[in-house]
Amino acid sequence: MSSVPGENFQLSEAQLGPGTVAIVTGAAEGLGKGFVECLLKKGAKGVCLVDINDRKGEETLRELTAKFGEDRVMFVKGDVTSDSDVEAAFSKTIEKFGHVNVMVNNAGLVNERQPEICYSVNTVGSTRGTYTAIKYMNPANGGNGGKIINIASEAGLMPISHIPVYCASKLAVVGFTKSLAADPQFAEQGITFGVLCPGLANTHILEKALYRDQESGVKQARELKATFGVMEISEVQDAFLRLLLDDSWSGKAMLATKREGIKSV
Numbered sequence: 001m002s003s004v005p006g007e008n009f010q011l012s013e014a015q016l017g018p019g020t021v022a023i024v025t026g027a028a029e030g031l032g033k034g035f036v037e038c039l040l041k042k043g044a045k046g047v048c049l050v051d052i053n054d055r056k057g058e059e060t061l062r063e064l065t066a067k068f069g070e071d072r073v074m075f076v077k078g079d080v081t082s083d084s085d086v087e088a089a090f091s092k093t094i095e096k097f098g099h100v101n102v103m104v105n106n107a108g109l110v111n112e113r114q115p116e117i118c119y120s121v122n123t124v125g126s127t128r129g130t131y132t133a134i135k136y137m138n139p140a141n142g143g144n145g146g147k148i149i150n151i152a153s154e155a156g157l158m159p160i161s162h163i164p165v166y167c168a169s170k171l172a173v174v175g176f177t178k179s180l181a182a183d184p185q186f187a188e189q190g191i192t193f194g195v196l197c198p199g200l201a202n203t204h205i206l207e208k209a210l211y212r213d214q215e216s217g218v219k220q221a222r223e224l225k226a227t228f229g230v231m232e233i234s235e236v237q238d239a240f241l242r243l244l245l246d247d248s249w250s251g252k253a254m255l256a257t258k259r260e261g262i263k264s265v
Helices: 030-041 054-068 083-097 115-137 164-181 184-188 205-209 214-228 233-245
Strands: 021-025 046-051 073-077 102-105 146-151 191-198 253-257 261-264
Touching: 021 030, 021 083, 021 115, 030 046, 030 054, 030 102, 030 233, 046 054, 046 083, 054 073, 073 083, 083 115, 102 115, 115 146, 115 164, 115 191, 146 164, 146 233, 164 191, 164 253, 184 191, 191 233, 233 253
Parallel strands: 021 046, 021 102, 046 073, 102 146, 146 191, 191 253
Antiparallel strands: 253 261
């Protein structure tokens, strides 16, 4: 028997429910933008992009509005390390779309020089976004359940000597998400969880932020990509949608890499 859940699941035929409303953090570019696009293509009623970079966020909003219509997409400038910013993202999304039933905690960075920043964004940011989503999805608070997807990394499952702080921050996201998924109270509330651990993707996160100097960072990023392979954003999108739409993946951590495809970890 295959160790991969949902091996017969047909992603091409799956669609989101017509009432799907999502919040995606770190959505101005890279994987976050890719997640927003595939949610809209799969039929989401509305998606709120949250990002600290308002210039890039507004640019992406204009691009997506032209493709999908202004009634289906919005942008909120927000810092995932701020309680008030995360709360504001939810309240503004609910004001426009009526509810939130998908939360994607994607915002992340590499900062080996300042570990407190790396942990604050990657680990605490995902934790804060998750607990805020739980509050609004809880039927006791007027919600109707939902799905929370946390974006970790293959780096959270293995040692990578160039980026130990980043590895630790993403390992914490995996443990946090799987622990919540094991708590029966959330299933009773109709809230489910998943954690996606993609391999290196075709974005600029590594070149921008590896420690030491810029030249060293680019060199290290090239070494990592040569070793592990590079996923296209479209490949990560497919893994994300499978984790979101295929119920057999509920509560699990999905590793998605160029070398091995997808598997449960």
